[in-house]
Amino acid sequence: xxxxxxxxxxxxxxxxxxxxxxxxxxxxxxxxxxxxxxxxxxxxxxxxxxxxxxxxxxxxxxxxxxxxxxxxxxxxxxxxxxxxxxxxxxxxxxxxxxxxxxxxxxxxxxxxxxxxxxxxxxxxxxxxxxxxxxxxxxxxxxxxxxxxxxxxxxxxxxxxxxxxxxxxxxxxxxxxxxxxxxxxxxxxxxxxxxxxxxxxxxxxxxxxxxxxxxxxxxxxxxxxxxxxxxxxxxxxxxxxxxxxxxxxxxxxxxxxxxxxxxxxxxxxxxxxxxxxxxxxxxxxxxxxxxxxxxxxxxxxxxxxxxxxxxxxxxxxxxxxxxxxxxxxxxxxxxxxxxxxxxxxxxxxxxxxxxxxxxxxxxxxxxxxxxxxx
Numbered sequence: 001x002x003x004x005x006x007x008x009x010x011x012x013x014x015x016x017x018x019x020x021x022x023x024x025x026x027x028x029x030x031x032x033x034x035x036x037x038x039x040x041x042x043x044x045x046x047x048x049x050x051x052x053x054x055x056x057x058x059x060x061x062x063x064x065x066x067x068x069x070x071x072x073x074x075x076x077x078x079x080x081x082x083x084x085x086x087x088x089x090x091x092x093x094x095x096x097x098x099x100x101x102x103x104x105x106x107x108x109x110x111x112x113x114x115x116x117x118x119x120x121x122x123x124x125x126x127x128x129x130x131x132x133x134x135x136x137x138x139x140x141x142x143x144x145x146x147x148x149x150x151x152x153x154x155x156x157x158x159x160x161x162x163x164x165x166x167x168x169x170x171x172x173x174x175x176x177x178x179x180x181x182x183x184x185x186x187x188x189x190x191x192x193x194x195x196x197x198x199x200x201x202x203x204x205x206x207x208x209x210x211x212x213x214x215x216x217x218x219x220x221x222x223x224x225x226x227x228x229x230x231x232x233x234x235x236x237x238x239x240x241x242x243x244x245x246x247x248x249x250x251x252x253x254x255x256x257x258x259x260x261x262x263x264x265x266x267x268x269x270x271x272x273x274x275x276x277x278x279x280x281x282x283x284x285x286x287x288x289x290x291x292x293x294x295x296x297x298x299x300x301x302x303x304x305x306x307x308x309x310x311x312x313x314x315x316x317x318x319x320x321x322x323x324x325x326x327x328x329x330x331x332x333x334x335x336x337x338x339x340x341x342x343x344x345x346x347x348x349x350x351x352x353x354x355x356x357x358x359x360x361x362x363x364x365x366x367x368x369x370x371x372x373x
Contacts, residue, residue: 005098009063013094014085016047016058019183021082022157023056024049026075036078037128039070048131059182072125084118138177138186141170149190249285252293257283260295260307263323270344302330
């Protein structure tokens with residue numbers, strides 16, 4: 001693999017990668033084309049991901065002409081790349097540099113934003129499909145009017161594109177083409193054994209035939225039927241909201257639990273980064289009153305460490321965020337003493353202080369104030 005890349009800026013890289021990530025296969029045992037492909041054609045960088053059911057291609061623009069190259073990264077590294085780019089402004093330029101002998105002695109691409117840098121190992125995998133050929137064949141097909149069957153849970157992936165996208169249907173057994181600014185996607189339809197025509201005929205009859213007289217027992221007005229419609233609508237709405245809340249909470253659990261070990265390796269490379277495995281973290285979703293998602297790890301001896309991501313200005317969508325790590329150690333009064341830590345040395349100081357102070361010093365939590373009564 002030959003890559004000539006030195007401090008070349010790309011605009012829109014955060015959006016391109018975020019759009020492709022939901023379509024990435026993460027289990028190589030089930031699918032050879034896992035991870036993400038970074039493909040540069042001289043003027044643009046394409047972030048490509050697929051699990052054979054859907055294909056997503058996000059595009060970022062180069063700040064100047066660059067040699068053609070392509071590189072593959074594993075799924076875990078692609079997720080790490082996405083988290084790094086999440087902390088950048090979508091409008092910022094991110095510079096890329098190729099390093100044949102990275103920190104681990106293997107090829108990697110180093111990214112640099114205005115405030116931070118990040119390295120992504122390259123796998124050297126050349127088995128990723130020719131996405132240009134796949135997309136070209138899909139675009140060659142003419143538009144079709146026949147019905148198409150799609151897997152509903154996969155439609156959620158396209159939400160990462162943004163508020164609007166165009167879906168172009170090319171036939172019942174051909175991929176649906178999804179387009180937006182600097183984005184191209186393909187969605188393979190379901191292989192149905194039965195035609196949707198009978199079901200459509202049934203609905204056609206239902207909405208065109210007149211109601212029977214006994215369908216509305218109250219001859220004075222539609223109040224009784226209206227109550228039934230309202231009750232059914234409320235039930236469906238409550239169920240949808242409950243399901244959406246559960247899915248959001250699960251995403252928050254997984255995201256904060258995956259961010260925590262990355263933060264430990266960065267801020268506490270000699271202590272918590274070595275002592276805690278990724279499996280030691282348990283994620284908790286955000287709740288009411290602006291509560292944020294939190295990850296918690298048990299240290300033993302009654303001590304815990306918590307991790308959360310805070311935003312400087314919650315009302316500003318472009319505001320930067322920062323990590324907050326808190327050590328909780330038991331107080332002699334039965335509550336906990338909270339200590340914010342940000343380095344191996346600050347952790348060492350807190351632990352040394354814990355060995356000296358054995359009596360309650362009235363700064364324990366949860367309330368921080370003496371109990372009444």
